[in-house]
Amino acid sequence: MSAPGPSEAPVFPRPRRLVVGVDGSHDSARAVATAATLAAACGAEVVGVHAVGLMHRIDGEMRPSDQNRERIATDVATWAAPLGERDVPYRTVIEDGPPGLVLLRVVEREEAGLVVLGTRGLGSSEGVVLGSTSHHLVQHSPVPVVVVPHDAALP
Structure with a gap:
């Protein structure tokens, strides 16, 4: 095949x-926001994924994750709320582990056809063009990855 x-x-x-x-x-x-636009255009469901480590940033401080699961679930629901505002069917998943590995596990399990990520998350340093999680997914994902640039105009 050519x-x-x-x-x-x-x-x-x-x-x-x-x-x-x-x-x-x-x-x-x-x-x-980008995932909501793409999902609406494709008639797709969105799975919002959040990876939890041993510690979690809550109100600007690092706190033990195991003692703050309820707060983490509330935060994830708030972060994913724009999907519901766009009438896109969605669910959220919260799993333990490094973000890159958690995202890949969920992509496989959910048989996702596309991954959407920001260029950098909370853990990346200023001045870094591509964060470690987005870099990891671009390198290892079995499906296409859309990395939304930091300064991109929102759809």
């Missing part, structure tokens, strides 16, 4: 399910 010629665009199936990383960061909010 690659498409210059006038032939590759055809990708419409995803039935999108995975979007949610962590409360500015870039994650932009990814959620």
